[in-house]
Amino acid sequence: MASTNSASALRIIEGEALATSSAANARTLTRADLTDAVYRRVGLSRSESAALVESVLDEICDALVRGETVKLSSFGSFVVRSKGERIGRNPKTGVEVPITPRRVMVFKPSNTLKAAINGESTNGIDD
Numbered sequence: 001m002a003s004t005n006s007a008s009a010l011r012i013i014e015g016e017a018l019a020t021s022s023a024a025n026a027r028t029l030t031r032a033d034l035t036d037a038v039y040r041r042v043g044l045s046r047s048e049s050a051a052l053v054e055s056v057l058d059e060i061c062d063a064l065v066r067g068e069t070v071k072l073s074s075f076g077s078f079v080v081r082s083k084g085e086r087i088g089r090n091p092k093t094g095v096e097v098p099i100t101p102r103r104v105m106v107f108k109p110s111n112t113l114k115a116a117i118n119g120e121s122t123n124g125i126d127d
Contacts, residue, residue: 031057064105076109 031053038049060078063070070078080103088099115122 067103072110074110074112076107076113079106079108080104081106 031050034053035046035050038044038052039046042049042052044052060070064078064080067080069080082103083101085101086099088097089095090097109117112122
């Protein structure tokens with residue numbers, strides 16, 4: 001598949017995610033929904049659409065596992081952060097417990113996405 005098709009499909013997936021989330025707050029967008037959006041808008045077969053969605057999600061996951069930042073323009077960034085060891089406390093017993101160091105993933109929405117969520121115009125917003 002050409003890279004323009006995959007870039008176009010990613011923009012469609014991002015746009016579909018934005019449209020779905022603003023349409024109904026109680027609904028959850030699933031892989032099947034993303035696959036259906038690619039199928040309807042790009043014109044790939046259902047199996048090709050599913051493979052494209054899986055490929056994009058796999059690439060994002062692989063990059064995050066490697067510790068890379070994933071930035072999707074006009075959508076947001078997924079950042080992996082390292083947290084050091086610290087002492088926590090069991091709220092029930094008050095016993096101090098060490099919390100081991102770990103890596104966590106954080107999502108930082110773009111200004112464009114924040115504006116869209118809040119129903120504001122995205123004109124003049126840079127990402």
